[in-house]
Amino acid sequence: MVAPLKVGIAGLGTVGAEVVRLIENESRALSARCGRGVRVVAVTARSRAKKRGVDLRGLEWAKNPLTLAEDPNIDCFVELMGGAGDPAFSAIEAALKSGKSVVTANKALIARHGVRLAKAAEKHGGALNYEAAVAGGIPIIKTLREGLAGTGINRVYGILNGTCNYILSRMEQEGLTFDECLKDAQRLGYAEANPSFDVDGHDTAQKLAILASLAFGTRVAQSAVYVEGISSIKPEDLRAAEELGYRVKLLGVAVRTAKGIEQRVHPTMVPKTSSIAQVMGVTNAVTIDGEGVPPITLVGPGAGGAATAASVLADIADVARGIRATPFGRPIERLKTTSKAPMERHEGGYYIRLMARDLAGTAATIATRLAEQKISIESIVQRHPNGANAAENATRVPVILITYATHEDAVYRALEAVQRDKVISGRPQVIRIEKN
Ligand SMILES: NC(=O)c1ccc[n+]([C@@H]2O[C@H](COP(=O)([O-])OP(=O)(O)OC[C@H]3O[C@@H](n4cnc5c(N)ncnc54)[C@H](OP(=O)(O)O)[C@@H]3O)[C@@H](O)[C@H]2O)c1
Numbered sequence: 001m002v003a004p005l006k007v008g009i010a011g012l013g014t015v016g017a018e019v020v021r022l023i024e025n026e027s028r029a030l031s032a033r034c035g036r037g038v039r040v041v042a043v044t045a046r047s048r049a050k051k052r053g054v055d056l057r058g059l060e061w062a063k064n065p066l067t068l069a070e071d072p073n074i075d076c077f078v079e080l081m082g083g084a085g086d087p088a089f090s091a092i093e094a095a096l097k098s099g100k101s102v103v104t105a106n107k108a109l110i111a112r113h114g115v116r117l118a119k120a121a122e123k124h125g126g127a128l129n130y131e132a133a134v135a136g137g138i139p140i141i142k143t144l145r146e147g148l149a150g151t152g153i154n155r156v157y158g159i160l161n162g163t164c165n166y167i168l169s170r171m172e173q174e175g176l177t178f179d180e181c182l183k184d185a186q187r188l189g190y191a192e193a194n195p196s197f198d199v200d201g202h203d204t205a206q207k208l209a210i211l212a213s214l215a216f217g218t219r220v221a222q223s224a225v226y227v228e229g230i231s232s233i234k235p236e237d238l239r240a241a242e243e244l245g246y247r248v249k250l251l252g253v254a255v256r257t258a259k260g261i262e263q264r265v266h267p268t269m270v271p272k273t274s275s276i277a278q279v280m281g282v283t284n285a286v287t288i289d290g291e292g293v294p295p296i297t298l299v300g301p302g303a304g305g306a307a308t309a310a311s312v313l314a315d316i317a318d319v320a321r322g323i324r325a326t327p328f329g330r331p332i333e334r335l336k337t338t339s340k341a342p343m344e345r346h347e348g349g350y351y352i353r354l355m356a357r358d359l360a361g362t363a364a365t366i367a368t369r370l371a372e373q374k375i376s377i378e379s380i381v382q383r384h385p386n387g388a389n390a391a392e393n394a395t396r397v398p399v400i401l402i403t404y405a406t407h408e409d410a411v412y413r414a415l416e417a418v419q420r421d422k423v424i425s426g427r428p429q430v431i432r433i434e435k436n
């Protein structure tokens with residue numbers, strides 16, 4: 001009879017408390033699946049007095065996360081505190097250095113210190129599992145690391161932030177502004193009081209850096225990700241996208257190009273017929289384009305105590321079974337360094353919305369400036385002002401263009417020329433298109 005796996009958990013918040021509950025509730029099923037029991041023996045958090053809705057009687061309360069990580073009575077240290085620095089970092093490193101396995105849901109930490117921690121895991125023989133760190137309840141880490149170990153990957157992209165997808169979905173469905181939807185998201189608990197980490201794309205960037213490492217064998221580096229958020233998106237962009245057969249999503253995209261691995265986060269037009277376009281609300285999704293296989297899309301909950309705890313538990317089950325996957329799918333010395341993609345060389349289609357002056361020759365001027373940069377237009381829509389502001393806007397006409405694939409610097413050179421020609425007012429809106 002193999003001895004049960006003894007687990008220590010640091011962090012008893014939304015995810016940690018749920019993991020304690022799940023291990024208790026699923027104990028029979030877990031031991032049947034793993035061939036041995038899994039027992040939480042010690043825990044810690046900031047406040048010992050706080051009520052957490054789970055039974056902690058009989059569990060040792062460690063003085064602090066580091067003490068728990070070094071406790072010789074545990075086999076597996078589970079870090080569910082969050083934060084890219086201490087105490088999470090030192091505690092995880094200490095646990096790995098003492099030969100323990102570690103499970104964490106901490107994307108910020110893996111994005112910043114993943115390589116260093118993976119080195120410690122490799123050297124001392126423990127596992128470093130972090131399934132819940134990206135797209136909470138979707139088993140995307142295992143899919144890339146193990147399930148697709150035999151498949152060359154060309155592109156991985158996804159909706160990795162539920163808050164942004166919720167905001168964009170409501171803006172599209174109800175014609176509301178970004179600010180109105182953000183307020184609602186905050187009221188419903190989908191967005192933080194300070195939403196910038198989510199809506200400016202940084203949360204997605206951390207997750208994308210991890211996925212890119214697994215997909216392309218690069219050293220995980222958030223600094224290699226180009227980032228743009230969703231606050232500039234207007235209801236009229238979503239209306240135009242709908243009419244032209246697209247939806248706007250905040251995507252994280254990592255793609256193999258002739259010039260290296262491009263990692264970018266930005267609002268993106270995706271064809272309405274694509275799998276990723278169907279994903280609405282707080283749901284997450286990841287699509288993988290592999291060599292010689294049709295795209296694979298995984299859709300599911302990106303957050304929430306229960307879904308995230310289920311991923312944490314799957315990682316703990318792997319430790320109990322003795323499975324030790326290399327954290328990034330290959331030995332650390334095989335990981336390649338990567339640098340930030342120069343977006344001016346990005347190649348793709350573009351959506352451009354301009355407020356053109358309603359003067360003779362305006363359309364011809366815009367078309368000439370685009371042609372000078374060898375940009376071909378797939379479609380062009382010119383609207384006529386209507387509604388309450390029709391009279392006021394009578395001299396400004398929205399013009400919406402979709403281009404065929406071109407380089408980003410060509411688009412901006414053409415738009416600068418159009419601005420110099422004084423045939424438009426205000427800043428043009430530019431959204432990149434991702435084809436499936
Ligand atoms: N929530 C989700 O849906 C979700 C989804 C995917 C990934 N994650 C990741 O899971 C991790 C945990 O998230 P969460 O939502 O569960 O966070 P949370 O509800 O804020 O809980 C954090 C827990 O860590 C404890 N803690 C914080 N600092 C500590 C310290 N210095 N020493 C000891 N304990 C400390 C807190 O103690 P007190 O309770 O005493 O304050 C709390 O129990 C994060 O890395 C997060 O990114 C969360």
